[in-house]
Each structure stands twice: as C-alpha cells, then as structure tokens.
Amino acid sequence: MFDTYPVMLSALKQAITKHGIQYDCELERFVKEKSIRQFADQYGTQAFLDDYHQIETELQQAPTYYPEIPMILKTIVKRGGQHFVVSHRDDKTYAYLGELRPLFTEIITSDHHFARKPNPESLCYLIDKYQLDRNETVMIGDRPLDILAGQHAGIKTILFDEAAIFSKQQLKADAIVTTWEDFKNEY
Template sequence: MYQSYIWDFDGTLYDSYPIMLKAFVKTLKEYGFDPDPAEIYYILKESSSKEVALKYNLDFKEFTRKFKANEALDERLPVSFSGTKETLTAVCEQGGKNYILTHRDIFSTQELLEREGISDLITEIVGPENNFPRKPNPTSLLYLVDKYQMDKKQTVMIGDRTMDVLAGKGAGVKTIFYDIENLLKAVEADHVTHSMKEIEQIIQS
C-alpha cells in the first residue's frame, strides 16, 4: 500500500519496555522516590521519558544518563515482536523500503537487528547521533523524506506512542499507531493496529 515505512524501534519492532521500565523505576528509586511502575509505563507510552523527568522535577540529561547506566546493567536483551521479520520482509517483497527512527543509539539498534538477521531489511537507522530534535518534532522524518525523495502520500510512520503519530502528522506523512495493549484511547492515526499481522495486511493491501 505504501512505499516507504519509517518504524519506531522500542515498543514497535522490539519488545524492550520490560527492560526499560525496570531501569526507569530503579533510577527513580535511587533519587529517593517510590514510583508506581504502571504509572511510569503509561507516561512513557502517552508522552516520553522527558515527561517522567519533569514529573519528578529532575534534570533530564542527568536522569537519562543514570537511566541508561541502569539499563546497561540488565543482562537481558530485547527481542523483536512476533512477526517483525516477516512484516519487514513483506515490505521489501512489495518493493518498499524500511527505515528506523529511534531514540536508541544507532550502534545498539544495529546490533540487535543483526542478532536476529534482519539488519539487511533496513535501509537506514536514524538515532540520537544524528542530532535531530526528539520526536514528536518531525525534523528527523523530514530528513529521511528529503534524502530519499519520498512521496509523502506513499510514506508511513509506524509507532507505539503518541509522539510517533504526532511526528508523522507533523511531517505530512501517513501514520500507523501500533497499539498492542489498548492502553491509549485518543490517538488519531490513519491506521490503528494491534499486531504485526495487521500491519502486514496493510502492507499487502
């Protein structure tokens, strides 16, 4: 259906939130707080890690540094959601291309993709090293649109958070909200999906 698929990574392609959430809670406890994991998870989904720092009146850069350090201590590695490889492959088989737009650093994103043999299905990864404003600012999407001369009507941003949909709308591309938990009710996207299989159906439609 589309030609260019711009994917969020954490929580969309890879099931990394259990590891991330544990690190967020641990970090907040180190500051002396007693956070409710369910509340932190909702904030992360509905907004961002910056909103977590604001809620607790913490310096975002310092909080992020401590969170990343705690996340790195977790020996578990995120794995892709069921059907991810098949869905990315379907894009390529339909003549489309996949791109990743993530707040995770490019090196670790690439490593995780290579572990599952799917890095060859991705044309480019855009991460914090690119020094673009964080989503929902659309600058990073527009970089990909301009670099690859994408037709905006044939380009779609796919993500599991409100910020992904807002970034897509800000860039003037189509949007797919990947809502596997029915957690957020007011996200207005061109498509709302609940599994990789549903996204694959859109790709093949």
C-alpha cells in the first residue's frame, strides 16, 4: 500500500555506513527477497539493527500510499469484502494507515507477537476469528515471505512486484501485479 522501500534503503545505507559493514549483495534485492532482519543477521549485529530502526523511524515520518489504493480498498468493502493488515512493523502501522484505517477490519503488527511471516500464524488467526473462506481469501504482499505465508495458510496470493524482481514461476503466486493500476478487484 505504501512505497516505504526508498526510505528503508536510505536508512539501511546510513546504518551500514555508521557500522562500517561490508556486504556482497544487491541491497534492494536482498531486502525484498529476505528482510532487513536477515541482512542484520548475516552482515551486522543487534546494535546495527537497532540503529537501522531508529534511523528509519526518523526518516519514515509520513509515508504516502499509492494513489490507487483508496479506491481499491473502498470498492472491495463496498462489495462486502474485508481488509486486514499483517505487518512486521510495530504499532506505527496505525498512524501510517491514517484515513484508510477504518477500511480495515483488523490490523496485526509486530507488537501482537505472532510468529513472523512466512509463518502463517497471524493469517490463520484472522481466518479463524472472522470465519473467512480460504477459497475467497487473498494475501497480497510485495515479498516472498508474504506469498509463502499466504500459501502456508492455504489462501490465494498476489505479489505486488513493482520493480519486477521476481517471476511467477519463482514464487508461484496466483497473480503478479507490477502497478496498482493493473490490480483487478476480481482477484
């Protein structure tokens, strides 16, 4: 919903410089394929990760959503659908959603202490709590861990791959969209 990656990458680069970390990967691809936490595990320390989070929080003050998002969300709700957020971010997620927050039935953040994606624990919780039909439930995400979480929960998946990093065959997502303009509400 939000293009937070430019700020995340800027914060990551600042933390890398501060800690003098040497790495042998393409940062954006690594972060999308894995996570910043895995980057810290492989190349950094907990202090590095803590500094990254502090820098990212300072820089990521008011992320804006993609322009098509409000209409997509409203259309689905108007048709009787529901939206949920499952985020590795903390409760700042509520502020990020801003005026869109009422369009979500429930928001799960890292502060809820579910297992991290790709573990489907949070998705299964939502499916059970709201008695969602797995055949009509879709996980939309922009990283492999999102798609894997949806697959592990037994629901359909849509990969938002704006940078065209992944292939459908690589992740076996049910659908891939590279722009929100391409999103079709029949998914």
